[in-house]
Amino acid sequence: MKIIVATRAGFCSGVKRAIDMTNETLSQKGKIYMLGELIHNKRVVDKFRSLGVEIVKEIPKDTPGAFLITRSHGISPDVIKEVREYGLHLIDTTCPFVKKVQELARYILANGYELILVGDRGHAEIDAVLARLTDLSMVSVISTPSDLLGFVPNTKRVGIVSQTTQSLEFFSQVVGEISKYTQEMLVYNTICEETILRQREVDELSRRADVVVVIGGRNSANTNRLYRIAKKNCSRTIFVEKKEELSREDFKKDDTVLLVSGASTPYEFVEEVKELLLLWDKE
Ligand code: SF4
The missing domain is CATH 3.40.1010.20 (4-hydroxy-3-methylbut-2-enyl diphosphate reductase, catalytic domain)
Incomplete structure (x- = not known):
């Protein structure tokens, strides 16, 4: 099996920035809330949860001094107003x-x-x-x-x-x-240029692949878009959130397999898929 990993797999710069800002906040003392899930990736969000971050749907009213992390997709002026009103520290990760x-x-x-x-x-x-x-x-x-x-x-x-x-x-x-x-x-x-380059690369490479594995959150718009681009060129395109969803019978020894990921998928998920495929190839 020949495995090709897209050069633009893993986090985009905007998601990386949001994750870095969250990690930086974790190093501070105090309660940390996240308004909605930071990125469309359950494993990453669960990790933050395990480190004490509480995911909330509404802005907490009764914990002045706590941190509120908002998503890279942007927030409304009403959120900013309420955050001020309730005395929270806003960590606004909106991508530039x-x-x-x-x-x-x-x-x-x-x-x-x-x-x-x-x-x-x-x-x-x-x-x-x-x-x-x-x-x-x-x-x-x-x-x-x-x-x-x-x-x-x-x-x-x-x-x-x-x-x-x-x-x-x-x-x-x-x-x-x-x-x-x-x-x-x-x-x-x-x-954003990173999106254009990611889509372009998937469009080019998927034409030469026997199988394309698109790794990312099912609710991620950009991952779904990559899936559609790859599927247009390669009928054996598979969408997975994690390596456990792959089936051995979908791959043949002489396949060229392309691995791509959405902008909110950690690079280690792509590596996990690669390792599994290499293992199956050796069997
Ligand atoms: S994909 Fe979205 S979050 Fe990532 S760099 Fe582009 S605009 Fe920013």
């Missing part, structure tokens, strides 16, 4: 690339353009962008190609930004379609 999307969305509206957000409706990153806008009457979210069917902007001046982990192909499709109805467009490709 996500902050850029928030800034550009506001910039587009402030300059009198209609805003189109290319992203997954209901995703935390899109919700955080929307929460920062005061008037949503000139804002549309385009999530799927079917959203484009019959969609016509309200005005002829449109600004477009993207969720950081969207597919470049879909973003380009939206820009192309919207341009048919506009006279003036501001287009900001805010897909």
Whole structure:
């Protein structure tokens, strides 16, 4: 068996930063809360839990002085306000690339353009962008190609930004379609470069693989996107959260196997899968 590991497997810089900030907070004295799970990865989150971090759905009111860690997808101004009100220390791990999307969305509206957000409706990153806008009457979210069917902007001046982990192909499709109805467009490709490079690498390498193993959280949007890209090129693409989900019979001795991971998957998970495959290969 020949095993190829994508060069961009493991954490992206934004997730690594969020994990580092959490570890740094763990070295401080005091109660630590996490507002929702930091990343879409159960094992990583469980590890933080075992170290004393409490995952909460709502902002704790009665523990002034405690730390509250928020996710890299961004937070709403209401969260910041409540954190202040309840006397908590905010550890805001919002990725700088996500902050850029928030800034550009506001910039587009402030300059009198209609805003189109290319992203997954209901995703935390899109919700955080929307929460920062005061008037949503000139804002549309385009999530799927079917959203484009019959969609016509309200005005002829449109600004477009993207969720950081969207597919470049879909973003380009939206820009192309919207341009048919506009006279003036501001287009900001805010897909983060790490996402683009990861998707591009998977697209290239999966064409030459017999089997692709995509490792990551099932609820992770970027991992699901990598799965879809690989599956398009390689019918034997398998999605797993951990090595225990793999089946020996899915691999043959002469297979070339590509291992890729989502942005919130630790590199050690990829290594565990690799070790297991090498073990099966020797049997
Ligand atoms: S995928 Fe990109 S935008 Fe998202 S957290 Fe990672 S580096 Fe930041």
